[in-house]
Amino acid sequence: MKYIYLISIFTLIFSCKVGPQPINYGKDHCHLCDMTVVDKTHAAEYVTKKGRSYPFDAVECLIWKLAKDNNENQMAYILVADYANPGNLIDAQKATYLISENIKSPMGANLSAFSSKEQALKVKKEQGGKLYNWTAIKAQLSK
Amino acid sequence: MKNFLFFFFISLTFFAQTKTITVCPSCTIKTIKKGVLSANDGDTVLVKKGVYKEHLIQLSKSIAIVGENYPIIDALGNKESIFAIKADNFSISGFKFINVGMSFTKEIAGIFVTNSKNFVLENNIFQDDFYAFIIQSSKYGVIKDNKITGHAVNETSSGNGVHVWKSSHIRIEGNTISGMRDGIYLEFVQKSHIFNNTSKNNVRYGLHFMFSHHNEYYQNEFKKNGAGVAVMFSKHIKMHNNTFHFNWGTASYGLLLKEINDADIFDNIFEQNTIGINIDGCNRIHYKNNHFIRNGWALKFTGGCYSNVFEFNNFMHNAFDLSYNSRLNNNKFEANYWSEYTGYDLNKDGIGDVPFRPVKLFSYVVNQTPETLVLLRSLFVDIINFSEKVSPVFTPDNLKDNTPLMNPVNPIE
Numbered sequence: 001m002k003y004i005y006l007i008s009i010f011t012l013i014f015s016c017k018v019g020p021q022p023i024n025y026g027k028d029h030c031h032l033c034d035m036t037v038v039d040k041t042h043a044a045e046y047v048t049k050k051g052r053s054y055p056f057d058a059v060e061c062l063i064w065k066l067a068k069d070n071n072e073n074q075m076a077y078i079l080v081a082d083y084a085n086p087g088n089l090i091d092a093q094k095a096t097y098l099i100s101e102n103i104k105s106p107m108g109a110n111l112s113a114f115s116s117k118e119q120a121l122k123v124k125k126e127q128g129g130k131l132y133n134w135t136a137i138k139a140q141l142s143k
Numbered sequence: 144m145k146n147f148l149f150f151f152f153i154s155l156t157f158f159a160q161t162k163t164i165t166v167c168p169s170c171t172i173k174t175i176k177k178g179v180l181s182a183n184d185g186d187t188v189l190v191k192k193g194v195y196k197e198h199l200i201q202l203s204k205s206i207a208i209v210g211e212n213y214p215i216i217d218a219l220g221n222k223e224s225i226f227a228i229k230a231d232n233f234s235i236s237g238f239k240f241i242n243v244g245m246s247f248t249k250e251i252a253g254i255f256v257t258n259s260k261n262f263v264l265e266n267n268i269f270q271d272d273f274y275a276f277i278i279q280s281s282k283y284g285v286i287k288d289n290k291i292t293g294h295a296v297n298e299t300s301s302g303n304g305v306h307v308w309k310s311s312h313i314r315i316e317g318n319t320i321s322g323m324r325d326g327i328y329l330e331f332v333q334k335s336h337i338f339n340n341t342s343k344n345n346v347r348y349g350l351h352f353m354f355s356h357h358n359e360y361y362q363n364e365f366k367k368n369g370a371g372v373a374v375m376f377s378k379h380i381k382m383h384n385n386t387f388h389f390n391w392g393t394a395s396y397g398l399l400l401k402e403i404n405d406a407d408i409f410d411n412i413f414e415q416n417t418i419g420i421n422i423d424g425c426n427r428i429h430y431k432n433n434h435f436i437r438n439g440w441a442l443k444f445t446g447g448c449y450s451n452v453f454e455f456n457n458f459m460h461n462a463f464d465l466s467y468n469s470r471l472n473n474n475k476f477e478a479n480y481w482s483e484y485t486g487y488d489l490n491k492d493g494i495g496d497v498p499f500r501p502v503k504l505f506s507y508v509v510n511q512t513p514e515t516l517v518l519l520r521s522l523f524v525d526i527i528n529f530s531e532k533v534s535p536v537f538t539p540d541n542l543k544d545n546t547p548l549m550n551p552v553n554p555i556e
Contacts (some may be wrong), residue, residue: 026347029394035373103248104250104308108354141284
């Protein structure tokens with residue numbers, strides 16, 4: 001009987017962990033613009049401290065939504081897709097952002113995110129554009 | 144002098160005559176690439192039947208490239224477009240493009256056009272290509288009577304049928320598109336016409352508009368697309384005589400309107416969709432003479448909408464005619480036909496004598512708790528709907544059609 005209690009307590013603890021849900025590409029809808037999330041190189045997601053995940057079809061949608069609701073401090077995770085590594089979600093606050101005319105993103109901001117600055121610099125060299133960090137990109141998009 | 148001029152012009156046409164370059168597997172010119180290289184402005188490159196394993200054919204001349212009996216251009220999965228074009232006054236017709244490779248980071252198409260104008264791309268067949276057409280920063284193009292089929296399984300690894308970006312005055316006409324991600328995708332496109340196309344079984348949208356103003360689409364058929372048709376962030380769009388049907392699924396709409404202003408939606412048929420039209424943040428839209436037949440929701444309002452007018456529409460046998468989550472604002476519902484209407488017409492002028500309230504209380508309940516949908520058509524739901532009808536408490540008091548029609552407008556068989 002003891003064991004059953006222990007097991008159920010453990011399951012309860014672990015099942016309540018706040019963590020990012022994987023994005024269901026092609027099924028999930030963007031929390032801001034309602035478009036189906038399809039682009040593995042530009043998708044994004046945030047997870048509230050209560051544990052709910054909200055997917056976005058584009059990094060710009062996530063940033064616009066955060067600016068609109070002004071609730072960045074209520075988020076447990078803010079994640080963006082790594083352009084160099086499709087399907088991989090990385091920490092938005094540590095990512096490097098590139099706005100390049102030659103790399104189109106789903107909502108027209110030409111914005112991509114990279115996990116490493118070297119990768120971003122490399123792509124910038126090939127495609128042109130300008131690099132930003134998290135604070136700078138938020139300022140840029142709220143213009 | 145007159146004779147001289149006559150002779151002069153005759154000789155001019157004679158000397159200006161252009162040549163035709165023939166390409167075939169057994170000719171001296173065996174590849175389309177070489178054929179294009181040896182052509183001058185005004186020439187025709189005639190390609191005979193055969194299989195040409197080519198990609199990245201650069202075109203910067205004003206020539207016509209004509210395929211005879213659909214020669215096949217096989218890109219063999221290479222990550223380069225088959226035709227890469229930057230030219231004015233050209234045409235490509237009568238080819239079959241197959242196996243254009245896919246990439247997550249690069250746009251690759253059967254025909255990739257940039258910074259061009261005055262072109263005609265017609266009568267081509269596309270099979271299993273990543274993108275069929277990509278048109279960028281171009282003007283005055285015609286994309287006509289092409290057949291595009293893909294085997295898109297999921298949305299991430301597939302491209303769009305006709306993908307137009309930052310262009311204007313494009314005519315997309317008579318194409319059949321299936322099995323792609325979005326059938327037709329327009330972003331930053333102005334003053335274009337999309338008509339007589341059939342877009343079906345695409346994994347995402349049959350037609351997808353973003354930031355594209357002053358466009359018209361008419362007489363198109365959108366069928367069984369993953370999420371229907373989406374028209375977003377655009378102004379002055381005219382949509383008429385289109386058919387949206389069989390778009391079923393939790394995430395599926397006949398038509399998804401998001402932040403659309405000043406549009407006309409006339410004479411369309413919405414049949415058997417989960418949601419006929421999903422309306423989010425749309426202003427000054429005129430809905431007239433549309434048919435909403437057997438949808439889950441005919442209309443679903445999900446955001447602040449102002450000054451929309453609904454008149455002379457037929458709402459027939461929908462599970463919910465209207466779902467509304469805010470105040471009426473100044474939207475108008477006038478003189479529509481509602482198959483649910485149970486009023487009477489004593490003076491026989493064709494207009495019902497008691498107003499019709501299209502929002503049922505139960506649709507509010509479903510909005511809050513979607514799982515309650517299993518109770519649909521139960522006695523309990525009928526009772527709460529009836530009591531709400533008698534004395535409206537939850538539904539906006541002024542959300543009603545004061546002049547409901549007794550008979551459908553221009554019914555279709």
